[in-house]
Amino acid sequence: MRKLIGILSLLIIAGGIALSLKEIPFGIPKTKIGDHFIKKGVEETGAVNIVTSVVVVYRGFDTLGEVTVLFTAAIGLGAVIGIYRKKRVNRKVESSSLIVYTGCRFLFPILLLVGTYIFIHGHLTPGGGFQGGAVIASAFLLMYLGCKGKRINENLSKVVEVLGGLTFIGLGIAGLIMGKDFLFNFLPKGEPAALLSAGIIPIIYIAIGLKVGSELTGIIDNLIEKSQ
Amino acid sequence: MIFLSEYIYYIGAFSLIFIGLYIVLVKKNLIKVIIGLSILDTGINLFLITLGYIREGTAPVFSKPGLNADKMVDPVPQALVLTAIVIGVAVLALAVSLAVKLYKHYGTLNLRKIKEQKW
Numbered sequence: 523m524r525k526l527i528g529i530l531s532l533l534i535i536a537g538g539i540a541l542s543l544k545e546i547p548f549g550i551p552k553t554k555i556g557d558h559f560i561k562k563g564v565e566e567t568g569a570v571n572i573v574t575s576v577v578v579v580y581r582g583f584d585t586l587g588e589v590t591v592l593f594t595a596a597i598g599l600g601a602v603i604g605i606y607r608k609k610r611v612n613r614k615v616e617s618s619s620l621i622v623y624t625g626c627r628f629l630f631p632i633l634l635l636v637g638t639y640i641f642i643h644g645h646l647t648p649g650g651g652f653q654g655g656a657v658i659a660s661a662f663l664l665m666y667l668g669c670k671g672k673r674i675n676e677n678l679s680k681v682v683e684v685l686g687g688l689t690f691i692g693l694g695i696a697g698l699i700m701g702k703d704f705l706f707n708f709l710p711k712g713e714p715a716a717l718l719s720a721g722i723i724p725i726i727y728i729a730i731g732l733k734v735g736s737e738l739t740g741i742i743d744n745l746i747e748k749s750q
Numbered sequence: 751m752i753f754l755s756e757y758i759y760y761i762g763a764f765s766l767i768f769i770g771l772y773i774v775l776v777k778k779n780l781i782k783v784i785i786g787l788s789i790l791d792t793g794i795n796l797f798l799i800t801l802g803y804i805r806e807g808t809a810p811v812f813s814k815p816g817l818n819a820d821k822m823v824d825p826v827p828q829a830l831v832l833t834a835i836v837i838g839v840a841v842l843a844l845a846v847s848l849a850v851k852l853y854k855h856y857g858t859l860n861l862r863k864i865k866e867q868k869w
Contacts, residue, residue: 524775528772528776532768532772535771539764543757543760548756548759548760548800549805550804552801552802553824553826556825556826559825559826560822560825561819570811571810571811571812572810572812572825576825576826576828576829577833585833588833588834588837591837591840592837592840595837595843598844599843599844599847602844603847603851647813650832653832656836656839714812715812715813737840741840745847
């Protein structure tokens, strides 16, 4: 009965969506604003990667909101899972196999390096703070799976997270102090496609990368260590 | 066939969305419901990316000189999805932590057996 009702309601929704999707053609440009970003983005922001300039400059305030959502989710997880358990349990950890252990020790520095590369080059190549942070968090997840007993320093990760967020907001307010908009790109833009170019974009993306990486690592740490 | 080649990406994205919705509506196990939410999330991201696609378009990165700016896909949906994926992971972790707490409290993950809920 429940299945029948579910399928019927989904069919009704699907019919409505199909009727409206028929009016949206596939594969042609739909927004004028995207065209403007592509044509004018390089000279207005100095970043070669247009997606980065949209994320950090044109929609920078929106990105600040999304970082806040991420922060709220991490805080909520910590509150839900770790509030009653102050002392750490010393449970028996089964040692992982030799392959996982060796692979973890071999791959961990390389993964950290790749993550850092991705968010430092966010304004030049595909990638950026969010992706680099996810790669860094995956390195720490591998460490938890493979190298038994190793833990991160929880306070240090909190400090890195807070510093990343404060850098983002501080750069935004610095724009206001200079009499321009919030998150105004006040540093020299430099030459496009050079590593030191695009003003405040690389600094903000490094801050976002560190913040996302430490936040996701904190989530992994909470889920693995405290949810016994 | 023309219909398929025109709309296959929309169909794929909405298949994922409806599979996710069906799981959320019908399944009893809380973990399966959370997996359904994750599939729904993936479908929505795929749909947004599909909306921004332009035929034979390249990524909107001027990584080498001589790239045609008219043949680049729309960067705005990509920028939205980029943040939405990471937020999806964090919200998924939050849902899993709530499931852990529910299991500790009730001793079951079966949604029909947890009494004090409306649905």
